Amino acid sequence: MIWRIRSKTRSIITTMASLRPSSVKLSPFSAITNSFTGFHRNWLSLRAEKLGRVDNAWLRLSPSLKEKSVLRLDAWIISAGHAQELKSFKVQNMSISDGRVDFFDKMKQRFLSFKKHKYMGEVEHFKTLAEVQSPKFMVIACVDSRVCPSNILGFQPGEAFMVRNVANLVPPLENGPTETNAAVEFAVKTLQVQNIFVIGHSCCAGIQTLMTMQDDENPSFIEKWVGNAKVAKLRTKEDANHLSFDQQCKHCEKESINCSLLNLLTYPWIEERVRKGTLSLLGGYYDFLSCTFEIWTLDFKESNAVSHGSKLSVKDRVFWC
Template sequence: MAWSIRSRVSSFLGSEVGVMGSLFHWDTCWRTVPFSVPTNSSSAVSSRTRPWPKFVSILKLFWFSYVNFSLILWFSYFQMNWARMDSCYAAASFKEKQSENKDTDVRNMAEAGGEHALFGLMKQRFLSFKNHKYMKELEHFQALSKAQYPKFMVIACADSRVCPSNILGFQPGEAFMIRNIANLVPLMKNGPSECNAALEFAVTTLEVENILVIGHSSCAGIENLMKIQEDVESRSFINKWVTNGNVAKLRTKAATAHLSFAQQCRFCEKESINQSLLNMLSYPWIEDKVRSGLLSLHGGYYNFSSCTFEKWTLDFNGCTVNEESSSYVIKEQEFWS
């Protein structure tokens, strides 16, 4: 494309030079045209050659200046377009190369056979982060080394396919995170766990303004919860943990008895998120802040098969939390696709 435009410009410049050559030829010829004066009986003046009038020389100078100025304008115009096209081609090439490097990086991680190869690739990623992110935002990262002021706490599943920083673009310092099997939040009465310890730190020390619980499609933890037999005691740490979602399981069974097991699991994946939001209200230091409007509780659901995201907010005024039963109302639902 760029070469074809340059060829046209060359043709144009050649045509302009031709015009100037014709002008020289025209001037030379007409300089020698005889200028005749009518004769009469009283006086006769023979034909003679007169020089070209002075004003034509001025006209010629003006014409040459106009042609030269036009050539300069045309050349500048095409030069700007060439530069613009070159920058576009360079940007497109950079993006394509970046995408290829990323795909190659993912394949390398998947194909790396030994521990040394895996950590070698990890080292490359770290150095890339340092050179292209950390050093370019050095002042920001130095400020983060002294303190953190995140607006969000995120509770997400430990599934390797569901990384909140990648999906939602959280940058360092923006979200305090904890990840566990099936993104569950236990009731306060169930005793201490790393989840409620993280909740306490985020709410009372960091004073986050939002807590976001993110579930996802094809969650193995929820599937495991739906398969557990009620009358069978298990020594599995996984089984004991996912029973924190038993209330969501019972609600799912009651609402989806006519559906397939896979559909019941999809329903429970979202129901367990809302149950975790309700469970957080069993912690007094969370309930007080939500009641006063200083803290909001949100749910999110990521479907990585269709790459869609659902977001909603717990409506505290419509919720009921007690020992016998609990109910919830959600608001501000959004669907991102």
């Protein structure tokens, strides 16, 4: 191995020395194909002389050092041999990531447009928001990327305190702390919102999971979470079992909103405010297949908490189309 590499080295030196500058090309590893025009005439002889000195020094190395050096030289030859491939990979990889780069560029343009047309046009308003927020609405919506409440209903900065989760659910008090009831507590006790608005939507994957899942000793995170709306599933089976699966899901999507409204009443500090009339609980349903919106308000006097087994009574139902 050692003498074969030394022989190759001498061959390279001899070949380089015999070549004329006008005919020699740079190494393909540099990805440059221009000739050596412009280099000093003694460039090759200097390179050969240095390689010769390296060759003499090689003879004086101990066997162990020679072996290590050979391994390093082999590694260099291999890595150098793949240099062009690596460059090609980088170029190809850049083209693959162009979609991501383009999307971030779009986000940048959207932000700059927001700053120019919205922020700069309402500087005083945003300065006030920087000091304090006083939203009138607490919105509980689904994480589905197709149903952004701010986009659909036009909520502006400072108007709605918002939390989004799978299937827009509110667990009852007895189920313990979650990020959802923590957000609700902050909205009601600290921000003192006047309305809690639970918004559901059509084709909800969370509700579809609820409607199809079976009792399992090891439920997934999603199954365990949507289990908070199990009452809605049972009521749907009672009231709409004769309908198709898609129609049952749509029925359950609305029923789960009502269950969340009833679950909100299991929190004493919410029930007290609703009873006094300082807080309203509203349900909303967005059908993005027909682009319609339905909204209703919980009728507290006619409703009882879900723990009592009663269904929700609503009032002021409105349909936007």
